Amino acid sequence: MEYLDFLKDYTSIKNCIDYSNNKISSIKQDIMSLFEGFNEFEFTIITTGSFGRREASDESDLDLFIFCSTQASKEFIESKKDNLTQLINKHVTKESGSTGTFGSDAIEIFDNVLKNIGGTQDKNESLTRRMLLLLEGYPLYDETVFEKYRNMLINKYIDSTSEGSNRIDKFLLNDIIRYYRTITTDFQYKVEEDGKSWGLRNIKLRFSRKLLYFAGILTVAEVISDEIHSERLKSISNHFNKPALERIFEITKKKSPHQCLDLVSEIFSKYEIFLSSICDHEKRKELEGIKMKANRLDSVLYDDLSKDSNIFTEKLHELLTCLYEKNHPIYSSLVF
Template sequence: MKYTIMDDFPQITAAKKYTGSQLQVLRQEIAQCLSGSEYSDAITVVTTGSYGRGEATAESDLDCFILFDRDLPAEDVISKELEAISDVMTRHIEKSAGDTGTFGPDARIRFSDMLVNIGGQHDTNESLTRRLLFLLEGTWLFNEQSFTEYRQQLLEKHIKSGSPDEQVPRFLLNDIIRYYRTIATDFEFKTSESKKSWGLRNIKLRFSRKLLYFSGIIVAAELKGLEREDKIQRALELFDQTGLQRLQGLGEELNATNEILKTYESFMAHLSQPVVRAALDKVQKEQRMQCPEYKALRTVSHEFSCALHEWLKEKYGVGHPIHHALVF
């Protein structure tokens, strides 16, 4: 059974088209403004979030960060380049990135910093977030070659030599699990202690964040039975797709695939309505069941979760190691 996103899921299709068009413009203009820079080969611009997932709309912000491959402060060496990149983004993206400092034109790091302290005491939430989003939903805005090479190096850290071929890559899977649990606890901190808005964040946690997690799980599951180098190459292929593309491609014949797409389409359709977003922005946890917009999406989110669970069971039988690995 094949599912045609173009025919059956107009919101998903429209967002994919919009994202592709915007990415093309951003890539062309950033490449043009950096064409004369002597440091262009050392700069890689990465985007995640809705632009990385292929789900952007005119209301979306641009979650991005800049990798600078030099042992010198980027703000001192490439200040003009950074300003030019920021100008391109501001010109085409109306909404600014969040206020945490994890993303945005001012978020500049060395890729080597992403390869160390994984799981250690200096592996901050900021580092974990950038690393996992780079893998799970990242795409490039500038320097595609370096972006792909960096992703491969990161996978080489997560997929260890000497591990049994028949097993799923536990280090990779555990990092994905840890990140998802961090998202959930971070949500509680932001809404309870930092007094951030509750409703819209909760709905995104129920849909897009859950999809992010699930689409990472299935990459790990697909690597069972492959030798290390084949595991890395297969992971690169799968991570080069959006989460929905992975689900659809790997689950063409599964009954649960259509239900996942249908419920995710409903989520995106609801959020495309300004009145719904405004209602969700206002609703707080204590009054959530008095908000019809929230209640409707909460119901759909249960259907979405059930469909994901059914997909996993349908795709990977009870003997597949992914089920054991997710529990123990």
């Protein structure tokens, strides 16, 4: 069964994919026109978030950042910042995140991304950009540079792994784990000390953020049979080319146990409910209106989604144990 055939029962997921692809196509055309004739500058514009995962709707903002090769390239992009902002706003009216992690002013020389991973200067913003480049990044401009940079980062992570079969890329896995734990901790800060609303953030954390984390774990688990670094790099890159939902489906289909595909159907069913809710203006507004944890008890919608998220989590765990035998190194690596 092909992925699009599988999606016939998941209308909201399919609609979000179509919406995302159509918007991205229009934005890419305009960006190409904006930077036409400036081939001497090497850079790539990357979208993440709901557009990167192909889960966007009219309720979505556009998260993006820019990686470039040199200071001259950075200065050129900065000179075009207002034009790029206007271009994005023409297609997507909702403002992007306010933390500085995203937005058309988020420009970084890529060599700096490869430095200090895990060091004292490795801030949350750096970790976030690295992980989103890998886990959900999609190029809005210059796919060749995007793939070059992503492969450089993947190689940085897997270079410390000894060649041979049954080897887990622990450097990569540990940073995926660190990123997920960071955003769960960051959630508590945002709602308790920064005054951000609680409801929608909590539901996103329990669905889309968890799915992204899980798809990253599957990627690391799936490539242990690639003994040579070049083969492993190619496999990881191919997995990261697919959005999280599609990646989970394709990995499961490849391994083919019928009971595992049944679990994927259950996972998609719960995610369908999540997407249909946050893509609906009134339902999203209700979730955004839950300002504090105590207010959740007043929302039937939140209560239903909360229960669905618990089942969603259980099915993700069941899928992991369905796909991989007990002696697979992913299990011990997730703990130690």
